[in-house]
Amino acid sequence: MLTISNDKTNTQSYDMQGKCPFGGDRIGGAVSTPPALSDWYPNRLKVELLHQNGPQANPLGDDFNYAEAFNKIDLAALKEEIKGFLTSSVDWWPSDYHNYGPQMIRMAWHSAGTYRIADGGGGAGEGLQRFAPINSWWDNGNTDKSRRLIAPIKQKYGSALSWADLMILTGNCALEIMGFPTYGFAGGRHDAWEADNATYWGPEVIHDLRTAEAPDKMVNRDKRWRGQNGDADYDLENPLAASHQALIYVNPEGPYASGDPLGSARDIRVTFTRMAMNDEETVALIAGGHAFGKSHGMVPSKEIGMPPEIAPMEAMGLGWHNPRGKGNAENTMTNGIEGSWTPNPTQWDNDYLTNLFKFDWKQEHSPAGALQWTPVDPNAPKTPDAHIPGQMNRLMMMTTDIALKVDPEYRKVCEKFLGDFDAFTQAFSKAWYKLTHRDMGPRERYLGPEKVNENDLLWQDPIPLADYAPIDDADVQALKQEILGLGISVSDLVFTAFSAAVTHRHSDKRGGANGGRLALAPQKDWAVNRRTVPVVEALRKVQEKFNGAAAGGKKVSLADLLVLGGCAALEKAAADAGVPTDVPFTPGRRDTTQELTDIEMFTWLKPVADGFRNYLDRNFKDIAQGVAPEEFFLDKAHLLALTAPEWVALTGGLRAMNANHDNSPYGIFTDRVGVLTNDFFTVLTSTDYDWKKADATGMTFSLEHRSTGESRYVATRADLVFGSNSQLRAVAEVYAGSDGHQRFVKAFVKAWDKVMMLDRYDVKTSYSA
Template sequence: MLDIHHDKTNTDSFKMEGKCPFGGDRIGGVEGTPPTLSDWYPNRLKVELLHQNGPQANPLGEDFNYAEAFNSINLEELKNEIKSFLTTSVDWWPSDYNNYGPQMIRMAWHSAGTYRIADGRGGAGEALQRFAPINSWWDNGNTDKSRRLIWPIKQKYGSSLSWADLIVLTGNCALEIMGFPTYGFAGGRQDAWEADNATYWGPEVVHDMSKAKSPDEMVSRDKRWRGRNGNADYDLENPLAASHQALIYVNPEGPYANGDPLGSAHDIRVTFTRMAMNNEETVALIAGGHAFGKSHGMVPAAKIGVAPEIAPMEAMGLGWHNPQGKGNAEDTMTNGIEGSWTPNPMQWDNDYLTNLFKFDWEQTKSPAGALQWTPVDKNAPKTPDAHIEGQMNDLMMMTTDIALKVDPEYRAVCEKFLNDFDAFTQAFSKAWYKLTHRDMGPRERYLGPEKRNENDLLWQDPIPLADYTIIDAADVAELKKAILATDISVSDLVFTAFSSAVTHRQSDKRGGANGARLALAPQKDWEINRRTVPVVAALQKVMADFNGTDKDSKGGKQVSLADLIVLGGCAALEKAAADAGVPTEVPFTPGRRDTTQELTDIEMFTWLKPVADGFRNFLDNDFNQLAKHVAPEEMFLDKAQLLSLTSPEWVALTGGLRAMNANYDNSKHGIFTDREGVLTNDFFNVLTSTDYEWKKSDSRGMTFWLKDRTSGENRYSATRADLVFGSNSQLRAVAEVYAGKDGHQRFVKAFVKAWDKVMMLDRYDVKVAAR
């Protein structure tokens, strides 16, 4: 979610007031620096987060067509150039074993490995590894060198090849030159142009953790784990995925560097599950990735220079300066652990698992002082040094490797792979493809000749292609009449259409109305969607009447349930706008298809279930736990950002939904009108009126009454998701526009535009066709 967390001194209250944090002669939050707005008012709602990475930051311009540019590349030639580079070496950063492949696999893995299923943020899709904070996480040590090494290739292809695509493709090429058959590659990732300062990566202060003297003290300082002390079922705060701040997955030395393999297995399972991987995929990725290359730990961490984001100017964006010896090659320092997992680190084979299970392992320490493991049997195979010719070194395992051996479930997967190398190869190939493509969304976004089109990849949320003729404008008009002729209210139609579309996440392009998953488990069973069930049933009857029993009737035309749900909302809004005196045509683009229950991964879609949804005035029963850290309006902002809404779109969309009573339970919160179901601007008129005053109706300030100043009578009720549009200065400024004398028509136009945007967010079939 967005980085909108803050500590509340009273968890039973949602007071959002700030206070001056400075006194005396200080002029800033840090001595000698001017204070920021967030310094002055740390609990303010950061509405500006909706306008991140805007067109002003993009040097390519809004008209640049990346798909067209990428498709102009000869992918085979590009891959050959990358592979040729990988087997070279430069003096300023020599390659291990004269092969850059392993460090490029790590670069690609860490770029993709920030993905998390809870909110879809992270991943390789925008090459955010180039920017803070990710570029300066300790776990990304020396990935800055990897990107700088492939800059000449990026420079040659310019805007036709995004950093995001190049990073992943380079990882694929690295695997291939070492004998591994990759499952495929799809381009289509478009770069971000500024740092992501919005995503919430965790509550810890990194320096607080680094000051801890022992693992026990680290536990006491750690704020992201719930119930870790003495509780076998401890869990990670949502939506986080990494086990600790500034890591991609877990600490390779074990939780808090305590060397505990079973504790490490627990953290691995939680972390990889949060990153959408099951047990088999987890083992395949770890065992597959550790078949190559080595880890670096020749210099104590205290001797390494600062991260890229705070490095001196003359470093030109490179960090982690190593002052010892050569500063690289045999003196390289990355994560502190030193050594290789296999005797042949440049070849795809099963030696990692063979050696892990064949030998007993004992804890030792690297030259940098990090915990690691070496074989007890001194006759175990050795591994050649990456730089010193003729030198042979002991094999190495991390605590996270030993975890795969001691955890019963992981061990069973390892033994399966030990006995069937082909199955291991296939599992790693598909898991790597999933890892590096998970955040790309539907296959319509995939580019290039190596993309995979199979329907067996359930994580891609497949929707079967239409084998019928799509409805045309005349059919749309006929269906609108049929829908409005039912006994479904306009409010219910709008609520159902919006509920179908609002699951979309711009972060990983999942969810949305396409597929009609609103009618399938798990979405049909969510409490927030109960109001949609009878509406969907009625629309299914309209669909059956239109489609008929003969598939070839009506010239082969059919309407999908997905289209019909959205069309019902559009028809209802046109009626509501006309009833308000502002006749309006609501855009509708047919072509959505229906998917099946078999093609719907229930577990993965359960992650889309909202804990809070201000659009529909919903708070889940689990929200009370979350409420200790975040207020409902902050979750509302988070959802608006996942829908890629601007602040005016957010305001207009909410006002229209309130006019239509799109509350999940038909409650009257925020329904500031006596003309429910009519597209008025009454919500804004009441919200900005000085004839009333608002009073808390509960001790925590979650709900409110609007009292008439003259009579003292309660007029309307509201939640924090309603009043935020009058209390927040930036949102109120927009609300006042829609409440003005000339605001009604402007509001209806803005609402319809925002509505259509949300309905079309997942229509990548249309967006790709338009490119």
């Protein structure tokens, strides 16, 4: 027998007789799971996280063009197929009210609802609901059935329709068949092919959230919350956006199943703000979503089987086995709360808000033991049972619903929507579109005839289309020479170009050099960018001169000039190092405006730490809460979609240029600043020197010669990590070798171009775009 534990108290046993026990040591007749590297060395830097979802995991191959394949689909015909399925029912998982719509809305909502603005993590963009840990969160109970139900449609369309797109499109179709006018739908989400091991979902160990009737066994709130609910300093750990582990947003029974509506409202505001939603969008989403369907809580949670990731083999990827009755239909168990919010759960109307405010509500417990609310008035409307003909049931509200009524600000929004159903409909339509598309990035990634092309969606970080001809190769060469003739150092030019591009986040495709937002608030005012200000102003003058004199309607954007200046500087630096190199440059970036820049949302891109530019926020110690600078550095490399060799090469080149935010000497292991040497690596891997702590906290270091004791260079943790971490050092040693200089320059230029092009979705065509 192999015994696998998912927490300290709950185990699941599997019959493994006759299997080869090479996976671990035999203990007491059982085979133990071998410890992972993180068990042996919990503080090691997990550089391998940079290599998730590599080409080896992708069965479609790097040359597969998803946009091309998706655009061949007849979207109208596909939607009709989905809608036909939604109003059917199958025996193995019958539909509520003979309509799968509500449960598909939940699947789509939960696929998108993991998104968080702090780091762009989560969201529907890669179909990660298919994999652990998300597929086995208690809050995602029975979404495995929803995906399995639409699998025949996915199989029919194959690689031309990603799971990520299908889940959101099915949610849209579900809304439409129930009378709701959706705002639009865009395809373009590319599936991941393995579990997400990089996203930080919280500090808690895996635990059993099924014991909701025993709140004392729930996760300790202090692990992700600071202060107690109601305190002035009550706050959720950054970047998290769910109140408890294994939830999408908040506990529907209130904080820690307390039944406290005001406490629930506070949690809702914190978590939905982290999802980039304001109060009106929050109310619209909750009230709109709860206009449909029902919640399920007919069986105590302790009777429900294990989630998909650790369910028995014969379950074939389906979890949460229900042993009661049919195991579904009138016996269904999902989150433990039982009932519908409205008398007509398959029709878009305003009954949810009408009932919430018309009646007083009292607490009771569901058949599963979960806390919920029912009308005090016995004459309140009833709702038909989802499966038993002729049976009528009382209405239900969750603690999170009552929260909208008792919170003063949420109440104002509710009253507005009660008095103007059209305004409510429009608000929910736009909020749903934002929820399901927030992590897709620029509109160049949007596919299909239903994509919304309006410029008023500020959360899409709009960049106006160019109304001029782009610059050509001759212009590029002339502009390079003019920029180099400005008297700006190659170091400053490289730093400015990199600062424009490094804001990009591959997670939600935000940031980057396109748009020229380095010259706009809030980025122009960040301390890390102060060094760019005079360079930006000088390049503005180059832009004005060129655009005033260019013929044929040609213009150059500031965004292009920012990148071009860095490329020109690097070509000079490489030539000065004896390795003449052409640094690729692709024109076509466009400038946006301050009015089209959401300052609050872009503030989330401000770095706490940026190892590439050797930057730490002045309040880093308080913000980081014990997380080391190199962990932030790794995270930034991950957000830039870099591999380990790219990370090493890019950093070494930036150090050769002295791209430190403040021109400090940290990590500048060369006497030839501005020349693209491999000196950073030769010094870093040298055995002639010792590194010594320069401060008690171990944040800075000095290099001393072993023989003379001479102190020559200084460094930060963001420098020495490339010598101390075994995987990064192995790469650094390659670039430090006698044959490593040219290899390094080639690798650096390739990594540089990758970062400069990360946000160029207007020219990308690959599946991984």
